[in-house]
Amino acid sequence: MSGLVRAAYSLLMWLAQPFLRRKLARRSRQEPGYGEAVQERFGYYTQPPEAASELVWVHAVSLGETRTAAILLKALRAQTPGLRILLTHGTATGRAEGLGLLQPGDVQVWQPWDSRAAVGRFFRHFKPRLGLLMETEIWPNMVAAASARAMPLVLVNGRLSEKSLQQALRMAWLSYPAYGALSAVYAQTEDDARRYRQLGVEAAGIFGSLKFDAAPDEHQQAMGKAWRQGLGRPVVMFASSREGEEGDFFSEISAVAKAVCAQPAINLVAETTAVLPKFLVVPRHPQRFDEVKALAEQHGLRVSRRSGWLDAGQGPAASEEAMQADVWLGDSLGEMALYYALSDVALLGGSFAPLGGQNLIEAAACGCPVVMGPHTFNFTEAAERAEAAGVALRVVDMPGAVRAALGLLNDPPAQARAVAAGQAFTARNRGATTKTLDALRAYLWLL
Structure with missing residues (x-):
């Protein structure tokens, strides 16, 4: 210079x-x-x-x-x-x-x-x-x-x-x-x-990427899997959600909930699943936890916060408030392995608005299939390789993401293939x- x-x-x-x-x-x-x-x-x-x-x-x-x-x-x-x-x-x-x-x-x-x-x-x-x-x-x-x-x-x-x-x-x-x-x-x-x-x-x-060499926390994974087994229903997570994306997510899941409750045979549900999953949102930035909770409530959704489960050793299944809630809010730091293990499929935050996406390596390592939007320019090669390997699905918008996630829940063989592909993808790139x-x-x- x-x-x-x-x-x-x-x-x-x-x-x-x-x-x-x-x-x-x-x-x-x-x-x-x-x-x-x-x-x-x-x-x-x-x-x-x-x-x-x-x-x-x-x-x-x-x-x-x-x-x-x-x-x-x-x-x-x-x-x-x-x-x-x-x-x-x-x-x-x-x-x-x-x-x-x-x-x-x-x-x-x-x-x-x-x-x-x-x-x-x-x-x-x-x-x-x-x-x-x-x-x-x-x-x-x-x-x-x-x-x-x-x-x-x-x-x-x-x-x-x-x-x-x-x-x-x-x-x-x-x-x-x-x-x-x-x-x-x-x-x-x-x-x-x-x-x-x-x-x-x-x-x-x-x-x-060094991230492929990270081993997901075994204790968190074991806890998340145990919690999931006790639920009796699937979990869809919105991972590392960003401002400008959650509103669309809440609108979509509100529509799904109303469709299931009002008419179980409605096309959307018939094409996906008649069992309403639990929806978990984990904001990328902790300072937005309260804001995201308020936004969900504005959409008429009941919210249960992860921080409220601290005394529930068996996780959300042991919390009446959590089981009655429409949305779970992951308001903790350092527990992504727990959240991925708890979830059957994850939507990739930052990819549904022009924000560049987030890294999906941890999700793959934890065996959680990923649905991502069109904006992954911060991790272009990793996203493309994950899609080619069958680890991730690409959609054009939030309605497509929710539909794809629900569709995967209704196709256990496809879900199992995505889980196996994620673990193989991680192993190949270490x-x-x-x-x-x-x-x-x-x-x-x-x-």
């Missing part, structure tokens, strides 16, 4: 700081985590400064990246005992999830705002000797500061959607120098590698962690 360009960018980032503070204050009203340790975002820390360069910096911006980082960190610690980690995040959910990854000697702080001053204070305070960026986050001043300190900075499990590529190309004066200053890029797919080449970067490896560790040996010997 030329000195003039970087100076202009840095000035803009400096001028934006008051707006960032106001944004964080607003977000903290819904998510208190955003109000914690705000000064860390500007490079001011309560932790004592590091005397020597010992820390390996892992940046996982949000919840998904943090869960992916957990897979890599487990393998790194097994290979290099005593490793000290500096873990940074940009979102409150990512930071909360990251707490569970810390071991004695590790440090967790917010990602520094990408101003020269904040980034400089971050590096001077913690003195990391290696940086691993998970999946997507590239900030110009951060990369430039690492390069100036001769600190290797590697993009791990890299993914770049077509939308993100076009955004980067529109700001080529910033993007090209930032990507070009990375020590290495390990891409998930051939398509990701192709897009990196358009930014002037040759991927050092194409390893697949191995990214080993490949990543092998590639990182060029940098890990420094530790």
Whole structure:
């Protein structure tokens, strides 16, 4: 990045700081985590400064990246005992999830705002000797500061959607120098590698997704399966639902419920199932739990929250309120394996509005068939491969998704084939962690 360009960018980032503070204050009203340790975002820390360069910096911006980082960190610690980690995040959910990854000697702080001053204070305070960026986050001043300190900075499990590529190309004066200053890029797919080449970067490896190497929580899976067996009826989940999608979902399931109650022989039901399933919605963002509950009630649906089942050791079947409810709200964090095991089929959130979809790997690993909408541009190759393998069904809209889900419930052989296909799909694509560790040996010997 030329000195003039970087100076202009840095000035803009400096001028934006008051707006960032106001944004964080607003977000903290819904998510208190955003109000914690705000000064860390500007490079001011309560932790004592590091005397020597010992820390390996892992940046996982949000919840998904943090869960992916957990897979890599487990393998790194097994290979290099005593490793000290500096873990940074940009979102409150990512930071909360990251707490569970810390071991004695590790440090967790917010990602520094990408101003020269904040980034400089971050590096001077913690003195990391290696940086691993998970999946997507590239900030110009951060990369430039690492390069100036001769600190290797590697993009791990890299993914770049077509939308993100076009955004980067529109700001080529910033993007090209930032990507070009990375020590290495390990891409998930051939398509990701192709897009990196358009930014002037040759991927050092194409390893697949680390997410395939995650083992779903066995305790959660066992609990979810036990709960499902006790229900006596199927469960349809809307997984990681996003704003703008739930209203359509609630409209559709309201229509299904009315059809079943009013006329069991109605065509919709005859084509699908005469047994009304339980509907479970798990919003992507926890700050929206109350909003989604209110939205369901506006559609005339009775809601039971997962948090209300905590004393029901046998799950929703042991809760009268849950069994009478029309919709179950998955208002908990870190229980997706439980929810997938509880469900017979899942609709993929983020794919029914132009939001890019969510990763369907965990659903496949848990043996839960997936119905996805038309918008999966954030995970294009994974979605296409899952569809080709029979793991996922593609539909054009929410009415089609609900119809497809109900149809699958009424076709046990097709459902069983989808479950088996998902588990085989996951097994075929494992191995990214080993490949990543092998590639990182060029940098890990420094530790």
